[in-house]
Amino acid sequence: MKRQAPFALVFIFGIFMVIQFFVPHETSENAYEFLLDWIIIIGIFALALGIWSLFKVSTEKIKNRKEASEYSYITLIGLFVMMAFGFTQRTGESWGLYFIWILLCCACIVALMTMRASVDQGKKRMWAIGALVTLVGAIVVAIFDDAWQFYFTDPQGFENTMFRAFFDYVMMPILATMFALLAFFIASAAYRAFRARNVMASLLLLAALLVMSRFNPYLPFAEYVAKASNWLMNVPNLAAQRAIVVGIGLGIVGTALKVILGIERGYMGKG
Amino acid sequence: MKRSTYLVFGGVVVLFALSWIFKSSVLEDGVYSNVWEAFKVTLAAFLTLAIFSFLYKDNPLYKFAEHLYVGISAAYWMCLAFWSTVVGNFIPRTFESLSAAFKQPYQPSSWDILGIPGNIIYIIPVLLGIMLLMRLSSKYGWLSRWPLAFIVGTTAGLNFVRYLRSDFVAQVSSTFVPLLGTPDSVSVWSSFDLNATGPVVALLSNWVIFIGVFSGLVYFFFSKEHTGWFGRTSKVGIWVLMITFGASFGYTVMGRISLLVGRITYLFGDWLGIVQS
Amino acid sequence: MKLQLLLLSLLILMFCVPVGAQEDSAMVDSLAVDSLAALPVPAPVTDIGLSDLPNDHGHAVVVEWTPSTDDGSGLANVVGYQINYGLSKDGPLDSVGFVPSASGSYEHVGSKDENDRTYIPDHTDLYYRVDVKTVDGRLLVSAEVAGPVQSSGQWYNTGRTAVLIAVALFSFLTIFYVQQAKAGKELYIRPIGGIEAVDDAIGRATEMGRPILYVLGLGTAADVATIASFTILGRVAKRVAEYQTPIMVPTYDPIVMTVAQEVVKSSYMDAGRPDDYDEDSVHFVTQSQFAYVAAVNGMMLRERPATCVYMGKFFAESLLLAETGSVAGSIQISGTDEIAQIPFFIVACDYTLIGEELYAASAYLGREPKLLGSLKAQDWGKGLFVVLSIIGIILANFGVESFGALFEVAD
């Protein structure tokens, strides 16, 4: 029962989705939308598991004094502060004691993490008291300060200046810069790997050089280079893509069928 | 941490503060927004440089930016999931009073299964979700396989038919290109004309497409030994693949450089103000 | 800040301009009616035909007509046609759509939701009228109201028969070859470079006393590439458990994390070392693409894995991961079905499984003959593709188009 029931579920829902594809009727369509909604809802619970895993791994790192473990504090402070921003918003013009509250929250998180990470019982108790005190302080501030408030029923948090600022000036620049690192890596990868070692590598190298040289204004035959690279991108590329797509399609179909029929069970750890 | 680390860190903080002060004095507007705007721009520039420093080697600045980014982005996705999925997707389908509390228009399901109204059925995914959380318990951990089985089964069925359709059946007819003539229907396939505008080059392109697809597929044959003519065809196949991989690598360079141009323009323009952004 | 302002204003522009421009043209249009009212009136449309849209869930009707004789020829002053519909022949009809000149049909697809503005009831009489819109913005109301017609949903989509046949054929082939394999028939599978490398790479990590990094990519558990990757992970984890080498599996999706934990745990049990399994070896990072990459890159440079395996769905981060891996001095094995990223893996990794090879690897590594059965079926699929293509190409040379139509699949 424990081992077989999940595979029965896989089979039932798999076959259902296959049949659904051929039935355009409203009932089948509704069932389809229903099932997709279910997956999304299960995903929410999974996200909770994920956040728990992030918290646990971060504290374990500190506990085991792994390399760069101090930085785990930054991760968790960032996590909880950003979440706090996402659910609060000021009610008037002034921020009141908002930033004191944020600081208290940070202190509480640090105390909690250190408590979890410390081995010594006495220290553990001390940090537990610290966490409790800051927590009470944060709650008191939250109750008595009415310059800002929590919003759980309406996405005011997205409008929070701090939330926006963290998104625009912390997340976005880092994201764009990580993406921009590719400009450097594409160069170093090209240098390292485009070597005419054998026929295959030479073809790879020549095609790349040809396409890139459409940016060289001093090259003779510039027009033919541009045309040839256009042709490369249009014709052989189309052919290769189609061959790969058909292969991938069949691979996906074959694997999915094996999963539905219970032949492939590796994803449940039973290879 | 080593002493040099502290020194570097201290130096960076001082530089950051100097840049902040300088920036606040340059910006116009009220004093408060001045300082705040300058802080934000300087912070973004600092984080940009911290990520770029990874190119030299792993260092405390990169570690700082990395860990901060992980935490903040996880929280961001969590908030997004709460507002878009829980509030936007789940709550309106459950109860009218609950949707009213979240100021969402109530979307009752217009049909029912065996007389059970649609909104009650939404208890099932919640139960499955709770079963997933059971994996934290060692005794009932096995229950968490059920929701996973549900997800995998549903999506396997979904992908099975959809990929069979889009990546197989629908691809068949697109290879039907004439190889011997009727140039008019051909010309769409080609952009390579060498001013000979023409049927010849277009036809050549069709041959290339045909041979490329054919030999590429032969390369992907697994159950036949790649020897003899079969092996030679598969070799042609992998050559065609390599040419196109090289070409798309070369083609992508342009886009990546544009991204870097964007970042450097931010540093020189928005932050340092030495070029027009 | 300037950039933000610019973006914001562009965004506002994008939203405002169509509305503004629409109003503008409406204003000009009314002007035109005054000054050019003397223009001749184009002929109305004729022969309006109505039918239920086939192969759908209902709530949709196809309207067809013969275009006005002044469309493109004659007076040539027709810009398009406006389609109107209503529930009674005499009652008011609502405008539902507009098509440009020279077109003679319109699919009126409505919502199935009763509260929606565009709702069309099923099994109810509907009436349609097609009006002609002229260049000076006038609408010439047609006298002919066609109808009634009823829309309804179907139980079988005839446009998808080609897929049904493919499903039947493929399932038959797969089951047939799996049965053959179970019966003990030997199936030949050609060697695949990347797969042979996996075992060696695990051995290398053990010798060096360094961990193995396994990246499942950005796919969710809904992507088959990720499912294939789970099987490969199972195999790798089992070997790792036998050699007692640490494994690190940072994940991007929480559901993928739970499945991966399950896989690794079972593999350790199969290897007879359940106590060595560390739950935290498979952990969640974040659901943001580049934050995930930043963290994995940091991990590579700090833990210095001897081997990095990337299997699953990858996007722009492929090259970031693979280049950092090479800085860390790891042997790198990759496999993805994301076509745009294969070039980067080929360039930066030691071994790359191209597209379908990823799925083949998951069957191959399972080392169970019955898993290989599907590979044989896949090969038959490719063979069939080539044969059908050649038939189609020969027919295309003789101008036969109908063969291609057999493979068109309805939406």
Add this chain to the structure above:
Amino acid sequence: MENLGVIISLIIIFGGLAWLFWRSVQGREVERRIIFVFIFVAVAAPILFPITFEEKATPVVKSLFDKIESLPEKSKVLISFDYDPAMQPEVQPMANALSRHCLEKGHTVVFMCLWATGQSLLTATLESVIKPEFPELVDGTDYISVGYKAGNEGVLNVIVSDFIRMFPTDINGTPLDSTVIFQDIKSCADFDLILAVGGGRPGPKEWVLFVGDPAKVPIGVGVAAVVAPQLYPYYPRQVVGILGGVKGAAEYETELAAAHPRFDEVDKPGLRMMGPQTLAHMVIMAFIVIGNIAMFRARRKAE
């Protein structure tokens, strides 16, 4: 000062590459950080000191330029702005350069758009390019903007035989009948050249199919880089010339500045964006060559 910066950075880049090249002949590899520095300089230098390369116009661009150049004065040209702000960085430079060129040659130009979003971008060109740079030209006599009309391909179907029927007035509400320009323009067939700038649908392709072919008017197009390959099949029979992406714009700007020195001074966004791209591509290609030389030399040494 600026020239000095350009010279110094070019010396650094090419001098450095030459040094690495010499090293590679001795069979020595380049460390990855050096590559990173080169890429950074190659991208940053042209941003700091606008380095522009002489873009030699490829024949597809050159033929469109020559067409406009060779038309007799007072020829009638139609320019259509069929794009939205997302495509703007790529195609607006082309639209500006083409407008400049036509007006400088003394052609009468009619501006219009098939995209509602094109109207504001058209206004931007009128206000920031045409009015300041051609103060002597009169709206309504030398050029005219008729704006946007809803109807997509339907509009093209009509204007191919009767222009004023679709656009009775210009953007200011003046009846076109009363303008000087439209005294001898009745339909699209009366234009000597149509320039379609855009990248979506309806766009250049629709202009070719619905107007260029039936009315036998030469059409020149400016498109976003991703769409360019789709238009090549129409060149040179149905399309006079194609400007593809930033590169096409840059080539046209160079050609324009060479033929009409007064435009050497104006901002050339196409060329400006090409600087970092060209340098970075050249640096990457140079490194590929260096890597191969190093490999072959090292291999020979080992033997």
